[in-house]
Amino acid sequence: MALIVHKYGGTSVGSTDRIRNVARRVAKWHAAGHRMVVVPSAMSGETNRLLGLARELSSDPDPRELDVIASTGEQVTIGLLSIALKELGLKAKSYTGAQVRVTTDSAFTKARIREIDDAAIRADLDQGTVVVVAGFQGMDELGNITTLGRGGSDTSAVALAAALKADECLIYTDVDGVYTTDPRIVPEARRLATVTFEEMLEMASLGSKVLQIRSVEFAGKYKVPLRVLSSLTDPLLPLEEEARSGTLITFEEDKSMEQAVISGIAFTRDEAKITVMGVPDRPGIAYQILGPIGDANIDVDMIIQNASVGGLTDFSFTVNRGEYAKAQEVLATRVKDAIKAAEIRGDDKVCKVSMVGVGMRTHAGIASLMFRTLSEEGINIQMISTSEIKISVVIDDKYMELAVRALHKAFGLEQAA
Numbered sequence: 001m002a003l004i005v006h007k008y009g010g011t012s013v014g015s016t017d018r019i020r021n022v023a024r025r026v027a028k029w030h031a032a033g034h035r036m037v038v039v040p041s042a043m044s045g046e047t048n049r050l051l052g053l054a055r056e057l058s059s060d061p062d063p064r065e066l067d068v069i070a071s072t073g074e075q076v077t078i079g080l081l082s083i084a085l086k087e088l089g090l091k092a093k094s095y096t097g098a099q100v101r102v103t104t105d106s107a108f109t110k111a112r113i114r115e116i117d118d119a120a121i122r123a124d125l126d127q128g129t130v131v132v133v134a135g136f137q138g139m140d141e142l143g144n145i146t147t148l149g150r151g152g153s154d155t156s157a158v159a160l161a162a163a164l165k166a167d168e169c170l171i172y173t174d175v176d177g178v179y180t181t182d183p184r185i186v187p188e189a190r191r192l193a194t195v196t197f198e199e200m201l202e203m204a205s206l207g208s209k210v211l212q213i214r215s216v217e218f219a220g221k222y223k224v225p226l227r228v229l230s231s232l233t234d235p236l237l238p239l240e241e242e243a244r245s246g247t248l249i250t251f252e253e254d255k256s257m258e259q260a261v262i263s264g265i266a267f268t269r270d271e272a273k274i275t276v277m278g279v280p281d282r283p284g285i286a287y288q289i290l291g292p293i294g295d296a297n298i299d300v301d302m303i304i305q306n307a308s309v310g311g312l313t314d315f316s317f318t319v320n321r322g323e324y325a326k327a328q329e330v331l332a333t334r335v336k337d338a339i340k341a342a343e344i345r346g347d348d349k350v351c352k353v354s355m356v357g358v359g360m361r362t363h364a365g366i367a368s369l370m371f372r373t374l375s376e377e378g379i380n381i382q383m384i385s386t387s388e389i390k391i392s393v394v395i396d397d398k399y400m401e402l403a404v405r406a407l408h409k410a411f412g413l414e415q416a417a
């Protein structure tokens, strides 16, 4: 008898029919003797709808109140799913994040989980009850409701699995696993039977929203066995077949198989580039530009400083598009005159496309094939950043889909590895 955590995303609980199917699937696992904890997201579109209501009233709503509002989406689905489970004759009980005591820090809208009190859940599981816990939400030390950032139900599920030392955490979603790239953009994308934890971490951090990055971090830290699979199959599919389906996140490279050099392509439109022009090239300049940006809690991603001409240089960096205006304001008010920069330019119509694969460690030529492919499509590369297992480029966002498709083809990702 295993302890299993299931997580169901928005589409998977998008209607009462779908919720009934989730209940049937969970009942099947329960009938096989497993102790079940289920973490649903809000119904698809609901979190956007709720946040939209707040934005109708204010262009800059209080983040504490946003969390009060957004967390209600999951409160609805835990209740509905518990009712559906009871209709099937199971014992079921719903808990909000606060009721479980999912304690987080107080960073509203992007809180981090600190601790989970598993006592109530364990007591219920001992009684044969299916425990349904709201994803995406927690409570800070002062009792304020917090949320974990968009896509945060993945993190709730993996954190619960870690706290309960679950045997497996299954992330049910609207695709049947992790693909070489988003199958919505490249229909020829191929499902990966396994992906290493390291690659999944890179893919999630570089924009593949199939798993929230923090859920992958938790899985790595606590060695939670994690699988991504479809919630849209027949809920009565034989359990053995379902349990082997989808994509398994592995902690070791599969040495028995010929490892593909590139596992996947990730991309994000969530980017903006800022260039500080005509900066005196002297020690401390990066600190003088990026210090105030950091003080304003703005995360910087890629950074480039050009060679100086006549003692002056240009300094470019990227930030999340949502923080572009704030970054511009910080530079205009606190940096430009202080460092005697000539001009500040910005572009929020850029995107980032990244290739990820542990095989890059041992194979040369990946970067050159990537750059050649982009040049053959006439796509100008504005910035490049590399690590041991990834290469990212910043390009004009109107070429994003073209770039992803061309790279997917050039690296033969549609073929079986």
Ligand code: ADP
Pocket: 008, 009, 010, 011, 012, 041, 151, 172, 173, 174, 175, 177, 178, 179, 180, 181, 182, 183, 184, 207, 208, 209, 210, 211, 264
């Ligand atoms: P859920 O609501 O179940 O959490 P999400 O919409 O957050 O689902 O994540 C699933 C979606 O992630 C898919 O529908 C797919 O479009 C997208 N996606 C992006 N990159 C990938 C990838 N590499 N593999 C699979 N899906 C991906």
Ligand code: ASP
Pocket: 009, 010, 041, 042, 047, 048, 073, 135, 136, 149, 150, 151, 152, 153, 154
């Ligand atoms: N409902 C939340 C969101 O839309 C959390 C999640 O779906 O994981 O971001």
Ligand code: MG
Pocket: 009, 151, 154, 209, 210, 211, 212
């Ligand atoms: Mg998601």
